[in-house]
Amino acid sequence: MGDAEIIPIGTRGRPGRGTGKQPSSAARDLAGASKGAAKGAKAQPVGARPSRPRPTPRKAVRAAPEPTVAETPAEGLTEGSAGEGVLRAPIRTAARGPLAGIPAADWLAAFRHAAVEVFGEHWEPQLARFLAFLRRRLTGDYAVDEYGFDQEITEQFFMAALRPIAERWFRIEVRGVENIPTEGGALVVSNHSGTVPMDGLMTMVSVHDHTGRFLRPLGADLLFRLPVFSALARKGGATLACSEDAERMLSGGELVGVWPEGFKGIGKPYSDRYKLQRFGRGGFVSAALRTGVPIVPLSVVGAEEIYPLVGNVPALARLLGVPYIPITPLFPLLGPLGLVPLPSKWLLEFGEPIRTDEYDRGAADDPMLVFNVTDQVRETIQQTLYSLLMKRESVFR
Missing domain, CATH: 3.40.1130.10 (Glycerol-3-phosphate (1)-acyltransferase)
Incomplete structure (x- = not known):
């Protein structure tokens, strides 16, 4: 017994470590000094089961009224947080859509402004002519001569x-x-x-x-x-x-x-x-x-x-059934860019x-x-x- 090693209780043989079930004394000291500790909370003994709030009787539950603008906390602030901000009404789910809050007149004005920027001041007659052209093409109301000329x-x-x-x-x-x-x-x-x-x-x-x-x-x-x-x-x-x-x-x-x-x-x-x-x-x-x-x-x-023609591939041209396969200073060396x-x-x-x-x-x-x-x-x-x-x-x- 005299030669036995003394192991501190609750450390499993490693100084400064907890048992895995209960926090160590150092951890309890840090938890007491943390910023997230609630003000006025009573300290509970180590190993004690945390107390739960008693359920409110069903008769005592009442529908809480909607908070007014003055009662609503500012964005980013919660009850009990330090600091003050400008209070405003909460954002509802229906108000988060991309079209919410923008009048139809504003959308129409933006469309007209974009049309003027792209097509000029006389964009309305051009749009009317295009729609008329599209209608004729879809309905087949256009003339083609005997050779197929449109x-x-x-x-x-x-x-x-x-x-x-x-x-x-x-x-x-x-x-x-x-x-x-x-x-x-x-x-x-x-x-x-x-x-x-x-x-x-x-x-x-x-x-x-x-x-x-x-x-x-x-x-x-x-x-x-x-x-x-x-x-x-x-x-x-x-x-x-x-x-x-x-x-x-x-x-x-x-x-x-x-x-x-x-x-x-x-x-x-x-x-x-x-x-x-x-x-x-x-x-x-x-x-x-x-x-x-x-x-x-x-x-x-x-x-x-x-397209300065500097060469030809007659064998490939005969295989494809075309008169010639051109080789220019830029094609096919530069690929599709050589076609410019x-x-x-x-x-x-x-x-x-x-x-x-x-x-x-x-x-x-x-x-x-x-x-x-x-x-x-x-x-x-x-x-x-x-x-x-x-x-x-x-x-x-």
Whole structure:
């Protein structure tokens, strides 16, 4: 017994630790000095069970009245807390919604202000026109001609989407627009370039903005085999590049556009830029001779530089059934970013019309005459290209 180790009661052999059931004396001392101790609370002996308040008899329970503004404690303060604050009414659940407390007039004023900021002062007529347009499209109350041309959607959607590109990106300058007839059929013949046929779209926008007429392009059969682009091309006024459709449109007084170089023009390498390729067999001249409409030569400078073609992948092109797979300094090296065209400065010049109504009716069947007129149109465009290139100060300005 003399050698036995004395262990303090309630520490389980470790000085300063409790038993796990009752707090140690040090913990009881700290608890007595804590801030959360209630004022005036009686100290209970260690190990005693905490006393519970006696339940109030059922008859003595009364509904407490709602606190008034003066009786409601301030936000962040509780009864018995130190400090004073400004008292206010409690926030009810119904008052916490996002629309609660904002009058309808304020919402309407905010909507009007936002509309003015986005659409300008005359936003109401624009909204009315848009709603009317939407109603016509949903109900089918719009006209489409026999070729699928939708004038309303072309003017209000296609032209509106292409116009900023023509005016701000390529900064197109148009010359000789007075050579385009204001009415009646006419055939616009242009050079073709740019790896992607962007020049056709920009020509359509420029003609419409300067003359008010719609240029009806003749497209290759590949365009009308594509699932999405085929429908868009039809609605935009394009039709298949065949003599029958071209003659019908010219006889109907339409302004028709043709690019005789075809894929040979847009797919030529950058080293051959602004050198016209062969104009085919002169089918466009035959259509003009049969209908007696004038031929307006068009020269486009600037489209050659938007996608400089430096290479091709013919094996992959044959596999996909397309004329070529272009390789440019930016594509496919930069991925989708390489599809953005370079902002070159464009010049469009319409030459003097070449009259065809002076020839006999059977002139379209004379191959030599057709060849001579085709060569005349080609040489006119080529010489105009050289003249514009000499006047151009820079590719991008």
